[in-house]
Amino acid sequence: MNNIVFLPVLLPLLTGVILIFFARKTGIQKGISFLSSLCGMAVALYLVHYISNNGIKVLEVGSWKAPFGIVIVADMLASLLVLTTSLVGFAVLLYSFRGIGKEREKFYYYSIFQFLLVGVNGAFLTGDIFNLFVFFEVMLMSSYVLLVLGGTKGQLRESLKYILVNVISSAFFVITVAYLYSVVGTLNMADIGRRIGEAGQPGIITVIAVMFLIVFGLKGAIFPLFYWLPGSYFAAPIPVLALFGALLTKVGIYSILRTYTLMFPHQQGYTHELLGILSILTIIVGVIGAIAYWDVKKIIIYNIVIAVGVIAFGISLMNQDGLAGSLFYLIHDMIIKAALFLLAGIMMKVTGSSSLREMGGLIRTNPGLGWTFFLAAISLAGIPPFSGFSGKLLILQGAAEKGAFIGMAVVLISSLLVLYSIMRIFIYGFWGNVTSYTPASSVPVTKLLTPAVILVAVSVLYGIGTEFVYPFIIQGTEPLVDPQIYIDAVLKEEG
Amino acid sequence: MEILMAIVIGILFTTATYLMLSKSILRIIVGTGLLSHGAHLLILTMGGLKRGAVPLLGEHAEAYVDPLPQALILTAIVISFGVTSLFLVLAYRTYQELGTDNMDHLRGNEANE
Numbered sequence: 001m002n003n004i005v006f007l008p009v010l011l012p013l014l015t016g017v018i019l020i021f022f023a024r025k026t027g028i029q030k031g032i033s034f035l036s037s038l039c040g041m042a043v044a045l046y047l048v049h050y051i052s053n054n055g056i057k058v059l060e061v062g063s064w065k066a067p068f069g070i071v072i073v074a075d076m077l078a079s080l081l082v083l084t085t086s087l088v089g090f091a092v093l094l095y096s097f098r099g100i101g102k103e104r105e106k107f108y109y110y111s112i113f114q115f116l117l118v119g120v121n122g123a124f125l126t127g128d129i130f131n132l133f134v135f136f137e138v139m140l141m142s143s144y145v146l147l148v149l150g151g152t153k154g155q156l157r158e159s160l161k162y163i164l165v166n167v168i169s170s171a172f173f174v175i176t177v178a179y180l181y182s183v184v185g186t187l188n189m190a191d192i193g194r195r196i197g198e199a200g201q202p203g204i205i206t207v208i209a210v211m212f213l214i215v216f217g218l219k220g221a222i223f224p225l226f227y228w229l230p231g232s233y234f235a236a237p238i239p240v241l242a243l244f245g246a247l248l249t250k251v252g253i254y255s256i257l258r259t260y261t262l263m264f265p266h267q268q269g270y271t272h273e274l275l276g277i278l279s280i281l282t283i284i285v286g287v288i289g290a291i292a293y294w295d296v297k298k299i300i301i302y303n304i305v306i307a308v309g310v311i312a313f314g315i316s317l318m319n320q321d322g323l324a325g326s327l328f329y330l331i332h333d334m335i336i337k338a339a340l341f342l343l344a345g346i347m348m349k350v351t352g353s354s355s356l357r358e359m360g361g362l363i364r365t366n367p368g369l370g371w372t373f374f375l376a377a378i379s380l381a382g383i384p385p386f387s388g389f390s391g392k393l394l395i396l397q398g399a400a401e402k403g404a405f406i407g408m409a410v411v412l413i414s415s416l417l418v419l420y421s422i423m424r425i426f427i428y429g430f431w432g433n434v435t436s437y438t439p440a441s442s443v444p445v446t447k448l449l450t451p452a453v454i455l456v457a458v459s460v461l462y463g464i465g466t467e468f469v470y471p472f473i474i475q476g477t478e479p480l481v482d483p484q485i486y487i488d489a490v491l492k493e494e495g
Numbered sequence: 496m497e498i499l500m501a502i503v504i505g506i507l508f509t510t511a512t513y514l515m516l517s518k519s520i521l522r523i524i525v526g527t528g529l530l531s532h533g534a535h536l537l538i539l540t541m542g543g544l545k546r547g548a549v550p551l552l553g554e555h556a557e558a559y560v561d562p563l564p565q566a567l568i569l570t571a572i573v574i575s576f577g578v579t580s581l582f583l584v585l586a587y588r589t590y591q592e593l594g595t596d597n598m599d600h601l602r603g604n605e606a607n608e
Contacts, residue, residue: 130567137574144581156589157601160520163582167527168515170578174534174571181564182541 004050005059005074007043008082008121011036012089016114026105030097033110037090040117044083051079052472056479056489058127066491067191073127073490076476077327081124081254084331087458088246088338089117091451095342096239098447099349104149104237112149116142116243123251127490129180130187132255133173136219140166143248146240147232158235165228169218176211183208190490193262193483201266209264209271213256213278220252222312223281226305230289233301238345241297245304246338250330253311257326260315261480262487268318276316280407282309283414290421294356296344296429299421300337303380306414307333313407314395322398324477328469329391332462336380336387339455340422343373346452347429349443356425361434366445368453370430376456377426379463381419387463390470500540507533520586520596527582531575535568 003010015036022028051057051074059072074082093113100109119139126132144166148159181187183204184195196205214225221229229249233241256275264271286305293299311333314326346369347362348354363370375386382388392415399408462469479486507529514526542564548556550565590596 130570134570134574137578141577141581144578148585151588151592153592156585156592159585160589160598160601163578163585164515164523164527167575167578167582168530170574171527171530171534174531175537177567178534178538178541178564181538181567182543187563 002059004043004047005057005072005125006061008040008047008086009072009118009125011040011043012114012117012121016111016118019111019114020108023108023111024106026102029105029110033093033114034097036114037086037093040086041083041090044079044086047074047079048076048083048472051076052475056486058490058492067186067188070131071127071188071190071490072125073190073486074125075479075486075489076472077254077257077480078124080327080331080472080476081250081334082121084334085117085120085124085247088243088334088455089113091338091342091455092239092243092246094451094454095242095345095448098444099239099345100237107149109146109149112142112145113243116146116247118142120247120251124254127189128187129177129189129192132189133170133177136173136251137170139248139251140170143244146243147236149240150237152235154235158232161228162232165218169215172211172218173215176208176215179204179211180208188490189258189262190487194487194491196263197266197483201264205264206267206270209260210274212259212264213271213275216252216255216259217278218252220249220256220312221282221305221308223278223285223309226282226285226308229305230298230301233304234297238341238348242338242341242345245301245341246334249304249308250334253308253315253330256312257315257323257480261318261323262483265318265483272316272318275312276404276407279309279312279316280410282306282312283410284309287414287417287421291417291424296347296354296356296359296425297341299425300340300344303340303418303421304337306418307337310392310395310411310414313411314391314398317395317398317402317404319398319401320477320481321394321401323480324473325391325394325396325398327391327476327480328394328473329388332379332387332391332459335455335459335462336376339376339452339459340373340380342448342452342455343369343376344425346443346445346448347373349448350439350445351429351437352440353437356428358436359429360432360436361430363430364434365439369445369449370426372449372453372456373430374426375460376452377422378419379456379459380422382415383419385463387459389463390466496544497540500536500544504533504536504540507536518598520589520598523598524579524582524586527575528579531571531579535571538564538568538571 056075061070119135122135184192217225286302289302290299311326311330314322351359379386379388382392511526511530514522542561547558547560548554550559550562
């Protein structure tokens with residue numbers, strides 16, 4: 001029963017391995033991955049339930065005591081993210097059944113899909129810094145293959161750049177871990193946090209903290225390090241793009257959240273201020289990109305950058321409200337970005353183009369698609385009853401407590417411009433007349449729309465049921481505000 | 496000894512950076528190879544280069560060298576092997592499909608879609 005913590009990693013791993021044997025039989029592949037995905041959601045739900053009753057659950061792999069073996073740590077933060085990941089994975093999988101095409105399905109698409117989930121869930125659950133690197137690599141290697149699978153010219157070109165950037169950032173990760181090991185002499189994250197706390201974070205640790213910010217900033221696309229993202233994501237096919245947009249950058253953000261609250265919270269003057277400034281610049285750059293383009297995919301891709309900036313700003317505040325807001329917004333954003341990319345994918349399938357200039361009048365031919373997109377759009381902007389609201393409100397409260405008024409203003413104005421950028425898709429894509437394209441009637445719109453509707457429905461419930469979700473968020477924030485809770489849970493015999 | 500290693504690793508990183516900023520894909524891949532060599536040597540150095548027996552208990556020595564960085568390097572080496580082989584095959588495929596190995600000709604504008 002103890003091993004339940006590791007099931008979110010083990011289940012997709014086993015599924016991925018089994019699927020390798022059925023590469024040519026797409027029917028069996030779909031069946032197995034569908035079942036595994038359902039089980040994954042059930043396990044994640046049970047995990048959240050279990051953690052909410054019993055507190056942080058620690059699994060010592062191979063029964064070696066904490067600082068010496070690898071530990072898998074499921075606190076509320078990690079379990080909520082695992083649950084969101086399995087939900088997004090389920091929806092994208094449903095979309096893939098109709099949307100990815102035979103030629104990709106036969107070349108191990110579903111296996112690699114599962115391996116990506118292994119990497120993401122593993123990165124959320126691990127309690128060891130080098131193990132985090134390994135799960136990052138599992139995730140990134142799957143993402144390389146998913147990005148290049150199909151082999152069109154655009155995909156080949158952008159994969160080259162994406163792999164190069166990630167090879168460099170992985171080497172940087174290894175270098176940073178090497179420095180950290182030479183200073184503290186341990187790899188367990190709780191033990192690192194404890195030892196840095198005892199030493200009072202000398203200057204060299206601050207340097208290492210900034211290096212971690214560069215590494216995770218490259219993965220999570222914060223301001224000067226986001227330049228690889230728009231091109232690479234633009235090349236990916238839609239279900240892959242939805243998966244990347246919802247999960248990959250968020251793992252980078254989660255790692256910043258974890259390291260900056262657990263390992264480096266002792267000298268906030270430099271590191272957290274740096275993070276704050278960078279996150280505000282990230283929001284500004286993202287907003288500029290989102291309102292500059294006439295392309296549906298590009299607009300939503302730049303909205304990823306904005307959301308990363310908002311979440312990072314919440315982290316940089318380091319108070320209860322800011323962190324709770326970040327966690328709330330993180331979960332909201334994972335769900336809504338996946339939904340938006342899936343909806344954009346259907347729009348592109350119907351109109352045969354991703355440019356807004358060649359769309360129009362979709363509300364007449366596909367009203368269901370139109371109103372789902374409208375709901376997703378206002379949730380994204382954070383209109384009160386919907387899910388983007390509470391997170392941003394909490395972040396703003398946190399900012400007011402800290403007196404970070406410039407950041408507050410930027411976040412508020414960015415919400416307005418996000419609404420503008422996404423409403424532009426709605427106005428130019430759905431209103432008006434059908435002009436320059438012939439609506440493709442052969443597209444199975446209803447079947448493609450189902451997963452997007454599921455995601456939007458969950459997001460609406462998440463917004464309306466804030467009172468129900470809030471205690472979980474607070475429990476998730478506790479070990480972030482007071483890292484001693486996490487450290488004591490992992491290093492039992494000493495704490 | 497550590498200072499000497501630090502200087503050598505620094506030279507490796509410099510060379511890698513220089514190569515990765517060049518135009519040819521192959522030079523870039525050679526650069527990533529040098530970068531991972533540098534990173535692996537850095538783990539070894541940062542773990543400490545004090546004298547001791549190889550980490551085998553059969554040696555019955557007074558002191559052993561730190562076994563942990565060696566395990567980390569072994570992991571990092573196979574990972575970078577995997578990524579490098581994928582990268583090389585991808586470069587080969589890109590050369591076949593797009594007919595160039597010059598990064599400048601691989602700009603992402605709509606004209607060469």
